[in-house]
Amino acid sequence: MSVGRDDRPLIAVLDYGIGNLRSAQKALEKVGAEARLTADPRLIADAAGVVLPGVGAFGRCMDELRRAGLADLAAAAVLDDRPFLGVCVGMQMLFEGSDESPGATGLGVLPGWVRRLPDGVKHPQMQWNVLHWEQPCSLAPTLPEPAWVYFVHSYAADPDPADLVATCDYGGPVAAMVQRDRCWATQFHPEKSGANGLALLESFVQACA
Amino acid sequence: MRNARVIPCLDVTAGRVVKGINFVDLRDAGDPVELAARYDAEGADELVFLDITASSDVRDTMLDVVYRSAEQVFIPFTVGGGIRSVDDARRMLRAGADKVSVNTAAIAKPDLVNDIAAEFGSQCAVVAIDARRRVPDDPAFGWGVFTHGGRRQTELDAVAWAEEVGRRGAGEILLTSMDRDGTRDGFDVELTRAVSDAVGMPVVASGGVGTLDHLADGILEGGADAVLAASIFHFGELTVREAKDFLTERGVTVRPA
Numbered sequence: 265m266s267v268g269r270d271d272r273p274l275i276a277v278l279d280y281g282i283g284n285l286r287s288a289q290k291a292l293e294k295v296g297a298e299a300r301l302t303a304d305p306r307l308i309a310d311a312a313g314v315v316l317p318g319v320g321a322f323g324r325c326m327d328e329l330r331r332a333g334l335a336d337l338a339a340a341a342v343l344d345d346r347p348f349l350g351v352c353v354g355m356q357m358l359f360e361g362s363d364e365s366p367g368a369t370g371l372g373v374l375p376g377w378v379r380r381l382p383d384g385v386k387h388p389q390m391q392w393n394v395l396h397w398e399q400p401c402s403l404a405p406t407l408p409e410p411a412w413v414y415f416v417h418s419y420a421a422d423p424d425p426a427d428l429v430a431t432c433d434y435g436g437p438v439a440a441m442v443q444r445d446r447c448w449a450t451q452f453h454p455e456k457s458g459a460n461g462l463a464l465l466e467s468f469v470q471a472c473a
Numbered sequence: 474m475r476n477a478r479v480i481p482c483l484d485v486t487a488g489r490v491v492k493g494i495n496f497v498d499l500r501d502a503g504d505p506v507e508l509a510a511r512y513d514a515e516g517a518d519e520l521v522f523l524d525i526t527a528s529s530d531v532r533d534t535m536l537d538v539v540y541r542s543a544e545q546v547f548i549p550f551t552v553g554g555g556i557r558s559v560d561d562a563r564r565m566l567r568a569g570a571d572k573v574s575v576n577t578a579a580i581a582k583p584d585l586v587n588d589i590a591a592e593f594g595s596q597c598a599v600v601a602i603d604a605r606r607r608v609p610d611d612p613a614f615g616w617g618v619f620t621h622g623g624r625r626q627t628e629l630d631a632v633a634w635a636e637e638v639g640r641r642g643a644g645e646i647l648l649t650s651m652d653r654d655g656t657r658d659g660f661d662v663e664l665t666r667a668v669s670d671a672v673g674m675p676v677v678a679s680g681g682v683g684t685l686d687h688l689a690d691g692i693l694e695g696g697a698d699a700v701l702a703a704s705i706f707h708f709g710e711l712t713v714r715e716a717k718d719f720l721t722e723r724g725v726t727v728r729p730a
Contacts, residue, residue, distance in 0.1 A: 283597070392518055416644075432474075456547060
């Protein structure tokens with residue numbers, strides 16, 4: 265397992281030209297990682313952990329991820345059981361596909377489909393909301409109860425119940441976090457969720473060490 | 474569950490925070506990055522940095538503020554003022570902003586809203602609308618849209634423009650009453666209600682907050698999803714925590730500070 269300078273675990277934040285990646289990098293560094301924004305296959309293969317961010321449309325993110333040559337690397341990182349964290353659309357891309365972009369194929373490393381948030385609530389959900397735990401989460405032992413985190417999304421995964429760790433209430437239960445082995449994914453933005461988000465990222469960095 | 478957000482706004486010029494009274498008579502309220510980190514620690518839900526100089530010679534100053542904030546601020550922040558193109562938006566997002574807010578440039582070229590939404594996603598495409606009543610004491614005549622810090626009137630109707638930018642892919646409306654901005658008389662709740670009822674996206678109410686009751690009124694009467702204020706927070710009259718405690722007492726659900 266690779267470590268960066270000062271024995272900090274090296275975490276590859278997959279950079280495929282989408283969105284604000286700098287916040288994720290700085291948040292991971294704040295909690296003890298050496299975080300690199302990268303599309304370099306060797307660096308990614310060498311990293312102790314992999315973070316897949318994503319904002320915007322599902323199809324656009326999948327296209328850009330493939331164009332950057334990172335889709336197979338991301339899927340391989342999950343299947344290798346290396347610590348992996350998908351965030352927002354980076355969570356959604358782990359599934360088979362999305363109503364948002366029906367023609368686009370997801371990474372398919374988790375079973376399930378991404379669906380539009382229910383009618384009768386504003387789109388996007390752009391707010392802090394409370395996590396409801398469906399099962400114990402190994403990244404969350406230090407979070408307070410209730411744990412408030414920041415969401416901004418119009419679509420959410422409909423995962424296998426066995427993978428579902430937490431939901432939030434937004435016109436009904438909405439998948440907020442999934443976990444399978446050492447692959448975690450959050451619909452919310454831990455890098456934008458203040459102290460709670462940093463605590464969760466710190467647990468992830470420790471899982472990489 | 475709908476949870477309201479409390480958003481301090483940092484008006485920035487040449488790298489310093491200021492707050493205008495009706496956009497003149499600016500007072501200096503400090504370093505934006507330091508202030509932003511303080512608001513994060515105090516429990517603010519988001520921040521808005523508004524570049525009120527918006528002249529190109531100091532644009533890099535704002536980029537630096539965003540760049541440094543991304544290292545210290547772990548709540549979402551929006552940057553507005555002088556964003557004229559997809560490239561301007563990209564620079565801010567790459568520097569660490571979560572959302573960009575467009576105003577004048579979107580009125581001049583409405584496709585800018587579509588372009589930013591298509592390139593980066595609706596979640597980061599905020600449209601700021603500066604609205605003023607056509608008849609000051611009667612909301613029935615509606616609101617016109619103004620640009621250039623409220624100095625220039627357009628042909629647009631505020632509610633119709635909000636609906637249009639929604640169709641174009643905007644993810645949030647930052648709605649400022651130019652009648653109330655800087656007055657401390659409270660939000661124009663009729664304006665907030667009219668826009669909030671017309672669009673399916675979140676609306677941030679802005680302009681006129683002078684008391685805690687005003688914050689609650691914007692949400693409960695105006696239907697706003699978030700309330701934005703500047704001077705009441707900057708000069709230490711009220712803390713974000715006090716604002717949130719008060720909102721909770723009034724029955725508004727917020728993330729506790």
